[in-house]
Amino acid sequence: MPKxxxxxxxxxxxxxxxxxxxxxxxxxxxxxxxxxxQAGPLMDVHKALGMTILALTILRIIWRLTHDQPAMSAALKGWEVILAKIVHALFYIILISLPVLGWIGSSSFGGGIDMFGLFTLPPLPVANDRDAGGLIFSVHATMGTALILLVGLHILGALKHQFIDRNGELYRMLPFGTPKA
Structure with a gap:
């Protein structure tokens, strides 16, 4: 029986x-x-959490490559399958790129990343260049906005499947409910 x-x-x-x-x-x-x-302590947590997201994303990719995943529902339209694949690929690309860019940006200002007081990730071997760091952080911020828009699209898709299509797709990622795959 398929998952x-x-x-x-x-x-x-x-x-x-x-x-x-x-x-x-x-x-x-x-x-x-x-x-x-006042911003410094918030950004210290932001940086550490970003690196945590990077680690979790790498673990998630490894998990995805080593564990079976459920097939997409046959009830999905072709465009929905294509859009889902694009959105998921973009998620992985951005969830890796965003923290790496943040680390490069921090490193270009000469700083490491304090990981919640447990240890410090050293700066990457890049030149101390505030102008380059500023540009990198600008790209980082733009990608952050793109990620939030992607999250919104993902949520809208899940809500569409749950409340309009009533196909139980949301339950594929929850430990309760009945997916109708």
Whole structure:
């Protein structure tokens, strides 16, 4: 019998990454416009959480490559399958690129990343260049906005499947409910 839902490990990583991404977006939003002494501690947590998201995303990709995943529902239209594949590919690309760019940007200012007081990730071997760092952080911010828009599209798709199509697709990523794959 084909699997109709993701494994518990995939579900846990999905929801941890989702919560971390939204939290990290809010940390950056809260820090924006604050004086440096107030924004600094928020951005320290933002950076550490970003690196945590990177680690979770790499684990999620490894998990995906080593564990079976449910097939997409045959009831999905062709465009929905294509859009789902594009959105998921973009998620992985951005969830890796965003923290790497943040680390490169921090490194170009000469700083490492304090991981919640447990240890420090050293700066990457890049030139100390504030102009390049500023440009990298600008790209980082734009990609962050793209990620939040992608999250919104993903949520809208899940809600469409749940409440309009009533096909139970949402339950594929939850440990309860009945997927109708």
């Amino acid at each position: 109709s839902r993701y494994s518990l490990g995939a579900m846990i990583m999905h929801w941890l990454i989702a919560i971390a991404v939204i939290t990290n977006w809010q940390l950056a939003q809260q820090a924006e416009g604050l004086p440096r002494d």
